[in-house]
Amino acid sequence: MGGTEHLTVERAGATLVLTLNRPEARNALSLPLLVGLYDGWLEADADDTIRSVVLTGAGGTFCSGMDLKALAGDGTAAGPYRERLRADPDLHWKAMLRHHRPRKPVIAAVEGHCVAGGTEILQGTDIRVAGESAVFGLYEVRRGLFPIGGSTVRLPRQIPRTHALEMLLTGRPYSAEEAARIGLIGRVVPEGTALEAALETAARINACGPLAVEAVKESVHRTASMAEAEGLAAELECGQPVFATADAKEGARAFAEKRAPRFRRE
Template identity: 40%
Template sequence: MSTDQVEQPEVTTAYEGATMIITINRPAARNAVTYGVAQAMAAALDELDARDDLAVGIVTGAGGSFCAGMDLKGFLCGELPSLPGRGFAGITERPPATPVIAAVEGYALAGGCEIALACDLITAGRGARFGIPEVKRGLVAAAGGLIRLPERIGPNVAMELALTGGFLDAERGHQLGLVNRLAADGGALEAALELAAQIAENGPLAARVSKQIIVESPQWSATERWQRQQELTDPVFASADAHEGAAAFAERRSPHWTGQ
């Protein structure tokens, strides 16, 4: 009998209805991100955006921990787990157009926290911990932590986390608005699936454009914001899905979305 071990993929994908579940699968390393993980994540996110039958993505980690950040062993060998134009883990600089939920158990630290911040919503087990402790290793949270965390929890708390390298527990994260839904430990993925199912009931074009406006509008000037919004929303109002939504309401039935 062969003693060869089958190498497990570093990122796995699964599907539940209109939801794609992307799992970082390096539990022995607390799902620390390698260049291979970044490539596989990018490929999965491209599939998420390309498929009309998928409305929501979930990013999670195997083995009871979300992600401990960059694989430091790889870093010492000169490997950077980032992709040009896409950033750390293939997501932090260019998140997908499709809504994405981070389902966090255990630790979401450094780059792992930045992956969660690149997602649109976060569910977390009550024992989860968030942090950007890069300063403890002489590094900087340059994959979005210093940019996105102040927007999510306020600049003062974010400054403390950035300068001390301390942790933020899930309960406090929920109070500050970082975590959308708290769950019992081990229940973050189930909570994310429930949230994803609620999103998937809605028009996919409307959901994507709603996400786009919320993400992009803070950079719009006061004089252009209404025009910029109208440019994005006019095609939605003219879409077949908009007609279907109105017809379904009038006919007292569930809508049948096509994404068109």
């Protein structure tokens, strides 16, 4: 497993847990963090024993956004990380899930601040759980900046347009309760239990057929901007091959035999 000084990578069964690990800076996005995060997405894609990913933050905070000191040129980063960015100028966008979509489901476990770049990364995740004291928001306009991590495109597609524009144009903070009410997150749990809840959800996903899970995710994302007829055709392309797999036969057989299925990605 990979990781850097600002990004921790761990396994919890079939779940890969990626932890933003700069608690002293409220997990602000640094180059070592972004490189580690992108490598984590690649690891999840490459390893078929990984069936889901949980993204969380250390120290009771998810992510406070970009490290503005580094953005202003005051920060320093080790040479190898700079070399990675020079070799792949889109690496930071891929790390933030702007230019990359993992095959496996990604579950966000949010505590504390999840603002600016944190809320932008959040929009690239599939399922979102937050502790009741979590705070969300896109603060960029308050600093004369633009939320260029994808929010002007993705947010109006994920929550009602009026709520998306209010969040984008006011830069105000949103409580976990309000974020759930407008649909930015799916569930609010007691403070300090978001990771536990996310891992429980991941375990449920891990118990399902992995080929089916990945095909469902692909279909949802592929058809998101399609007209209904086009989307239904694409859904067949994603879904029909699943019925021919050994896993599909195993699922039916396990149901008939009243036992847990043993899926093998076949």
